[in-house]
Amino acid sequence: MRTIRTVIGHDWLLLTRNRSLWLLTGILVLTWAYALYYGQAVMSKQHDTLTQLETLDNSTKTAFRSLFQRTHRPDTIRADGNLLTSPLATESYLVNNVAVNTPSAWAALVIGQRDVWPQYRKVSGRSLFFDGNGVVLEEAYGEIMNPQRLVAGNFDWAFVLVYLLPLLIIALGYNVLSQESELGTLPLLAMLPLPVWHLVAWRLLFRWSLVMGLVSVLTIVGLYLVGGSPIRETGTVIGWVGYLTLYTGFWFGLCFWVAARRGTSAMNALALLAVWVAALFIIPALVNAYTTLRYPVTNRVTLLDGLRETTDGLWAQPSPLTFGPFFAEFPQYKKTVPDLFTDADMQRMATNPALRQFYAEKFFVWHHALSRLVSGRYDAYAAGRVARYRAGDLWRWVNPAVTMQEALSELAGSGYRQHEAFQRAVSQYHRQVMNYSNGLTFSAKPLTLADYIRYPAFALPPPSGDDTASAARPLLVLSALVWLIGWLSWRRQTNRPV
Amino acid sequence: MTTAIFQKELRGLSRDRRALGLAGLVGGLLLTAFVVSYSQWVVRERERASLQQTMYHKWTHQAAKNAHGAAHYGTFVFTPRPLLSFFDPGIVSYVGSIIRVTAHTQNEALYSEAGDSGPGARFGDFSAALVLQLLIPLLLIFLGFDAVTSEKAGGTFGLLLTQGVSIRTVLWQKAGAYSAVAGLILLSVLGTTGMIVVLSPDAGSDWPLRLLGLGVVYGAYYGVLAVVTVGVSALSRNAGTSLLTLLGLWLLASVGLPKLAANVGTVLYPLPAKQTFMAAIDHDFEQGINGHDPGSERNKRFVSQLLQQYKVDTVAKLPVNADGLLMQADEDYRAAVTRHHFGAVYDQIQRQNGVSQWLSWVDPFLSVRELSMRLSGTDYAHQVELEEQVQTYKMKLVRRLNTYMATHSRTGDWTTPAERALFTQTPDFRYRAPSVGWSLADGGLVVGSLLGWLGLSMAWLGWVAKRISPL
Numbered sequence: 001m002r003t004i005r006t007v008i009g010h011d012w013l014l015l016t017r018n019r020s021l022w023l024l025t026g027i028l029v030l031t032w033a034y035a036l037y038y039g040q041a042v043m044s045k046q047h048d049t050l051t052q053l054e055t056l057d058n059s060t061k062t063a064f065r066s067l068f069q070r071t072h073r074p075d076t077i078r079a080d081g082n083l084l085t086s087p088l089a090t091e092s093y094l095v096n097n098v099a100v101n102t103p104s105a106w107a108a109l110v111i112g113q114r115d116v117w118p119q120y121r122k123v124s125g126r127s128l129f130f131d132g133n134g135v136v137l138e139e140a141y142g143e144i145m146n147p148q149r150l151v152a153g154n155f156d157w158a159f160v161l162v163y164l165l166p167l168l169i170i171a172l173g174y175n176v177l178s179q180e181s182e183l184g185t186l187p188l189l190a191m192l193p194l195p196v197w198h199l200v201a202w203r204l205l206f207r208w209s210l211v212m213g214l215v216s217v218l219t220i221v222g223l224y225l226v227g228g229s230p231i232r233e234t235g236t237v238i239g240w241v242g243y244l245t246l247y248t249g250f251w252f253g254l255c256f257w258v259a260a261r262r263g264t265s266a267m268n269a270l271a272l273l274a275v276w277v278a279a280l281f282i283i284p285a286l287v288n289a290y291t292t293l294r295y296p297v298t299n300r301v302t303l304l305d306g307l308r309e310t311t312d313g314l315w316a317q318p319s320p321l322t323f324g325p326f327f328a329e330f331p332q333y334k335k336t337v338p339d340l341f342t343d344a345d346m347q348r349m350a351t352n353p354a355l356r357q358f359y360a361e362k363f364f365v366w367h368h369a370l371s372r373l374v375s376g377r378y379d380a381y382a383a384g385r386v387a388r389y390r391a392g393d394l395w396r397w398v399n400p401a402v403t404m405q406e407a408l409s410e411l412a413g414s415g416y417r418q419h420e421a422f423q424r425a426v427s428q429y430h431r432q433v434m435n436y437s438n439g440l441t442f443s444a445k446p447l448t449l450a451d452y453i454r455y456p457a458f459a460l461p462p463p464s465g466d467d468t469a470s471a472a473r474p475l476l477v478l479s480a481l482v483w484l485i486g487w488l489s490w491r492r493q494t495n496r497p498v
Numbered sequence: 499m500t501t502a503i504f505q506k507e508l509r510g511l512s513r514d515r516r517a518l519g520l521a522g523l524v525g526g527l528l529l530t531a532f533v534v535s536y537s538q539w540v541v542r543e544r545e546r547a548s549l550q551q552t553m554y555h556k557w558t559h560q561a562a563k564n565a566h567g568a569a570h571y572g573t574f575v576f577t578p579r580p581l582l583s584f585f586d587p588g589i590v591s592y593v594g595s596i597i598r599v600t601a602h603t604q605n606e607a608l609y610s611e612a613g614d615s616g617p618g619a620r621f622g623d624f625s626a627a628l629v630l631q632l633l634i635p636l637l638l639i640f641l642g643f644d645a646v647t648s649e650k651a652g653g654t655f656g657l658l659l660t661q662g663v664s665i666r667t668v669l670w671q672k673a674g675a676y677s678a679v680a681g682l683i684l685l686s687v688l689g690t691t692g693m694i695v696v697l698s699p700d701a702g703s704d705w706p707l708r709l710l711g712l713g714v715v716y717g718a719y720y721g722v723l724a725v726v727t728v729g730v731s732a733l734s735r736n737a738g739t740s741l742l743t744l745l746g747l748w749l750l751a752s753v754g755l756p757k758l759a760a761n762v763g764t765v766l767y768p769l770p771a772k773q774t775f776m777a778a779i780d781h782d783f784e785q786g787i788n789g790h791d792p793g794s795e796r797n798k799r800f801v802s803q804l805l806q807q808y809k810v811d812t813v814a815k816l817p818v819n820a821d822g823l824l825m826q827a828d829e830d831y832r833a834a835v836t837r838h839h840f841g842a843v844y845d846q847i848q849r850q851n852g853v854s855q856w857l858s859w860v861d862p863f864l865s866v867r868e869l870s871m872r873l874s875g876t877d878y879a880h881q882v883e884l885e886e887q888v889q890t891y892k893m894k895l896v897r898r899l900n901t902y903m904a905t906h907s908r909t910g911d912w913t914t915p916a917e918r919a920l921f922t923q924t925p926d927f928r929y930r931a932p933s934v935g936w937s938l939a940d941g942g943l944v945v946g947s948l949l950g951w952l953g954l955s956m957a958w959l960g961w962v963a964k965r966i967s968p969l
Contacts (some may be wrong), residue, residue, distance in 0.1 A: 020742065024860070043767060049771040049773060052774075053773060087898065113612075113613075113615075116610075117613065117615050122566075133628075139594075140912070141772070143769075143771065144765070144771075144772055146760075146764065146851070146878070147589035147610075148589055148877070148878050149761070149763065150589070151589055151622075152757050152759070152760035152761075152854075154620075155754075155757040157891070159757070164752065167749065216867060225876050232758065266737055266738065266741060269738075270516075271742060273745065274523075277632075277636065279620070281621070281622065281628065281632060283528065284618055285621060285622050285625075286534065286624050288618060288621065288622070288623060288624065289534040289535070289623070289624045291615060291618075292611055293537060293538060296545060297614050300609060301574070301576075304574065305553070305556070312560075312563075313563075332859075343912075388614055388615060389615065390616075392615075392618040396622060398620070402618040402621060403619070405617050405618065405620075406616060406617050406618065415617060420556060421751055437528050445694070
């Protein structure tokens with residue numbers, strides 16, 4: 001044990017006297033500071049947009065309720081004839097109702113795909129596929145982005161950890177043994193009462209713990225600086241540090257393996273950098289190519305076309321065709337409806353309450369019919385998209401950098417699982433809102449303030465632990481594997497002279 | 499002047515197993531890149547052509563309907579990928595592939611590859627450009643980091659000088675040898691690209707110029723890299739320092755600064771939130787004619803002007819369908835509004851990209867990336883041009899339909915179906931790819947920076963030659 005303490009103490013002296021390493025550590029801290037600033041700037045803008053939408057939503061609802069309270073009676077509040085107490089008026093006024101995928105503080109540390117994917121969706125009693133401007137899918141809610149900036153990528157803390165941290169590890173580990181050999185001090189070390197590979201392993205483990213200490217502290221301080229609470233979010237902090245341990249373990253394991261080959265420092269550096277280039281550029285790009293070829297999203301075109309074909313002439317078709325399937329699904333609303341709603345009916349609607357009631361019912365049934373008619377195509381499209389998201393999972397065992405990026409993204413709520421969960425929650429919420437609107441519409445009673453207050457609210461369930469932990473196994477296996485191969489390489493040369 | 503050092507360097511490289519191994523690896527990667535990226539291009543283009551044909555068939559065979567109803571029914575344009583996107587995909591994975599063509603709205607291109615993918619998509623596309631921009635520079639560094647340090651360490655540097663060769667000549671010829679290696683790889687890449695282009699349909703006529711441009715751009719870049727590699731090696735005390743310095747520079751130039759430049763551009767020239775952008779468009783729409791709101795004052799004024807123009811007192815006596823003309827006035831107004839707002843966003847994005855162009859004076863990688871995308875037709879300007887062509891197509895299509903409605907029916911008639919010929923004789927969308935001159939227009943800044951880097955790096959190597967000692 002004393003020998004190990006001596007080795008570690010000596011290693012500490014070596015490291016602290018190495019100016020290049022101090023420089024690299026300084027660069028890491030500088031990049032950390034910039035990454036925090038950048039991540040916070042991107043997420044602040046997203047926060048502002050989402051807050052603006054929620055404020056607009058809340059102020060519309062508040063104004064609507066207060067107007068209702070002031071009037072205390074059914075009253076005309078719009079010149080075009082919509083009534084405060086009509087479900088259709090609710091639809092018009094609550095059109096700003098939003099479901100929001102609010103980013104956590106962690107998202108400033110790992111932006112993931114949050115800058116590409118839409119982070120909110122307007123939800124009303126209408127079909128999710130049709131807003132005031134026509135046919136729409138969720139992608140239409142994506143923010144305006146500069147594609148050349150997207151190509152360049154985000155300089156967030158995850159980028160520093162996934163791309164740059166391995167370089168610091170390589171700088172710390174490429175000459176862990178070869179330097180001794182080149183300086184002629186290896187025979188002296190060989191006189192120590194422990195095998196050379198123990199010496200190398202202890203040195204690397206010590207350096208690994210230093211790196212982990214540094215990046216863990218930077219992460220926790222970073223989280224605090226971007227507005228998160230490391231104490232309240234201990235679980236995520238532990239998950240983050242756990243993933244970092246596995247990922248850095250993989251790179252230190254490589255150094256251990258390469259050291260066993262007893263090459264020169266330059267050859268070791270070349271070998272490690274070749275792995276870095278492969279892991280960060282070549283393998284991910286090849287996996288991306290495989291994914292796009294294997295999982296084309298052509299079924300989206302089928303969906304878009306289906307939406308176009310469905311909306312074409314749907315309003316004009318006779319009522320039994322539109323209302324029939326609706327009444328079959330909701331027998332409680334079944335009633336006799338006129339066959340057609342003509343342009344002349346439209347003109348007479350303002351003075352004819354029965355026509356107005358029928359128009360409101362037809363409006364919501366039309367939207368219901370649209371959703372129903374394309375639901376099969378939408379499910380196929382959604383399944384294709386999920387299959388594509390998950391295609392990368394198959395390659396996790398050979399793709400440590402992307403696995404790490406995805407793991408951090410999931411922890412921060414910036415990954416595809418969170419995005420999928422948001423999409424599912426939006427669909428469920430939309431069903432709630434649609435059922436609520438249908439109930440109000442077919443009750444044919446004037447709405448009360450309580451009806452507005454009971455308007456369903458959106459809630460996004462927290463991500464499950466299984467989702468956030470799913471990348472742990474491949475990273476653990478990869479990390480263990482390189483250490484194991486390194487150990488076997490060392491064992492094969494136990495008799496080799498130093 | 500003898501070229502003995504140049505020849506010796508090349509001979510040394512050809513005998514170096516490390517160099518041969520690395521060159522073989524790069525060659526394998528290039529081959530894979532060509533197979534993968536061209537397969538992707540072929541699959542996507544087949545898919546696009548098939549979808550475009552299907553949608554066009556649906557348009558020409560659509561159910562009988564009123565002409566303006568057909569404008570609402572609309573169609574889709576599937577954005578074509580430039581042929582050279584298999585060489586350098588540029589932004590194609592990050593821009594939408596489908597544009598809805600329909601009355602009253604200008605729809606943006608939606609549904610990008612990146613949007614359909616997980617976070618792994620942000621690690622980039624595999625292509626020849628990836629290899630040329632990131633890996634060949636690394637190859638040059640690995641081959642040349644000890645170009646001078648090894649001579650010094652082995653004591654052969656002084657021997658060379660005793661033969662009457664100047665330090666300047668040694669450095670130049672070594673840089674020349676590494677440039678020649680890179681040039682050879684570049685030639686084989688461009689030759690392969692050229693063969694693929696020749697064998698592809700719709701290759702266009704200016705591809706030789708584009709390939710020549712790519713050759714000049716990458717050639718100049720490798721010239722800079724070879725000179726810098728030899729210069730750093732000459733200034734370094736040992737091979738390790740040289741390697742670390744060069745790798746640090748590579749990392750900064752190829753990974754760090756490009757991200758930083760893009761991020762700084764975003765901060766300096768922020769884009770509006772989508773919600774704000776759409777609200778501004780909606781606000782401006784409300785200030786003009788809305789064809790589907792017959793009760794509005796503007797519409798009434800428009801109809802009243804029509805009555806005066808045709809010298810009649812009621813719309814029933816008009817020889818044209820006022821609704822059709824109103825729809826077209828609505829379309830023209832909305833097109834002007836959207837052009838104004840979308841134009842402001844395009845300009846702001848170009849300002850953001852301008853930051854990277856200015857920073858190319860600090861980092862030549864940014865020039866190469868920009869020029870490579872331009873010459874491959876995969877930069878942002880090409881995307882804007884494509885979307886503008888789609889918008890022009892849409893305007894012509896909707897104008898044709900509205901004009902038909904105005905001239906083939908009477909005011910108030912929204913139901914009489916248009917003749918089938920109106921649909922069957924509609925031309926399909928055809929993208930006209932811009933010329934190479936268009937692609938390089940406004941590129942003076944990046945071309946200048948690359949040439950500037952070449953000139954300055956050469957001058958710097960001359961300075962290094964004077965500064966270093968022979969021992």
